[in-house]
Amino acid sequence: MDRYDQKVELDDFDKQDPEYQDLLRRILTIQADCEIGGPHLYVEHVLPNAPTRGMQAVVARTAAEEIDHFRKMAKLAGDIGTDVSHVLRWSNDERYVEAFRTHIKDWEGFAVFGFLVDRVGKFQVDEFMDCSYAPLDRAARSIEPEERGHIDLGTQLSADMAAKGGAQKERVQAAVDYWYPRSLDMFGMSESHRSERFQYWGIKQRSNKQAREAYLAEVNPLIESMGMVVPDPLKDRKYF
Amino acid sequence: MVEAAPISAALDDYLKDMIHAVYAAVNVALPHAQDEDPTIVDNAIENCEEILGVVMDGKVDDWLN
Numbered sequence: 109m110d111r112y113d114q115k116v117e118l119d120d121f122d123k124q125d126p127e128y129q130d131l132l133r134r135i136l137t138i139q140a141d142c143e144i145g146g147p148h149l150y151v152e153h154v155l156p157n158a159p160t161r162g163m164q165a166v167v168a169r170t171a172a173e174e175i176d177h178f179r180k181m182a183k184l185a186g187d188i189g190t191d192v193s194h195v196l197r198w199s200n201d202e203r204y205v206e207a208f209r210t211h212i213k214d215w216e217g218f219a220v221f222g223f224l225v226d227r228v229g230k231f232q233v234d235e236f237m238d239c240s241y242a243p244l245d246r247a248a249r250s251i252e253p254e255e256r257g258h259i260d261l262g263t264q265l266s267a268d269m270a271a272k273g274g275a276q277k278e279r280v281q282a283a284v285d286y287w288y289p290r291s292l293d294m295f296g297m298s299e300s301h302r303s304e305r306f307q308y309w310g311i312k313q314r315s316n317k318q319a320r321e322a323y324l325a326e327v328n329p330l331i332e333s334m335g336m337v338v339p340d341p342l343k344d345r346k347y348f
Numbered sequence: 349m350v351e352a353a354p355i356s357a358a359l360d361d362y363l364k365d366m367i368h369a370v371y372a373a374v375n376v377a378l379p380h381a382q383d384e385d386p387t388i389v390d391n392a393i394e395n396c397e398e399i400l401g402v403v404m405d406g407k408v409d410d411w412l413n
Contacts, residue, residue, distance in 0.1 A: 118349070118350075119349055121349075121350050122349060122350040147400065147403070147404065148404060151397075151400050151401075151404055152404070155393075155396070155397060155400070156397065160381065161377065161381045161386060161389045161390070161393060162377075162378065162381035162382070164377075164393045164396075165374045165377040165378050165381060165389070165392070165393060165396070168370055168373070168374050168377075168393065168396035168397075168400060169370070169371065169374045171370070171400050172367050172370035172371055172374070172400070175363060175366070175367055175370075175400075175403055176363075176367045178363070179359075179360060179363040179364065179367065182356070182359060182360070182363075183356060183360045185353070185356075186352055186353040186355070186356025186357070186359070186360070187350075187352050187353075187356065188350050188352075189350050189351055189352060189353055190353060191353040191354070191355060191356070193355060193359055193408045196403075196406040196408050197406040197407075197408060198406070
């Protein structure tokens with residue numbers, strides 16, 4: 109596939125093809141929404157009820173980091189004339205991405221959200237590294253280490269709870285069963301014209317299908333290594 | 349060159365302040381997480397909840413006026 113091989117700085121944004129401009133505005137708006145969507149899922153119920161005071165502080169720090177990721181995406185969007193502040197005012201059921209249209213009310217849900225959904229977030233951020241829009245490339249590189257930290261925390265918490273067995277393990281498995289299909293859906297339709305155009309313009313490196321397959325190859329062995337059952341990848345799915 | 353969204357810079361500054369305030373509270377809380385007297389950590393977590401609550405409320409117009 110032919111790829112746009114330019115490295116675009118802010119000064120040159122308005123000289124770009126209208127399709128490039130539209131796609132970049134779109135992806136920054138959705139990414140900003142996903143970044144602020146995370147804290148909206150867990151701050152209300154999980155922060156006050158985390159199992160220890162130390163974990164309460166960790167939840168607060170995680171939320172602050174995600175808000176900072178929102179800030180960076182909002183700044184990039186704002187610099188090209190796109191105001192994304194409307195997503196700050198949105199309730200959860202208005203989110204662009206369906207996975208964020210809910211609330212997390214328990215510790216297992218928070219852990220598995222980090223394990224599975226933040227991992228999708230990192231896949232998305234990885235797509236932007238080396239992308240054609242240089243400011244987004246730089247922002248992605250600054251966000252990636254924190255996203256990795258959220259994944260590591262969620263993965264470790266999930267593994268620890270699964271290792272306890274019994275009812276605790278059943279609750280983690282239930283959270284995996286809930287978030288697994290939603291995580292897979294976050295990659296979008298495998299056959300997507302827009303996905304191809306993102307690749308063409310060098311804004312993303314992989315197709316939706318390629319990214320989802322890479323995610324499955326990474327996450328399924330992890331679920332198995334925790335002694336849990338990998339859910340049916342076709343069950344409860346909306347986007348294939 | 350494309351013109352920036354009107355509230356972009358002010359929103360960025362506001363959020364930076366809020367984020368730094370949460371980090372500061374977390375940095376107070378974590379070293380005291382195991383204290384027998386939970387006053388310090390509880391106060392710090394309460395601060396976190398209050399600051400994050402403001403961001404979650406999303407009253408952008410109030411923030412910037």
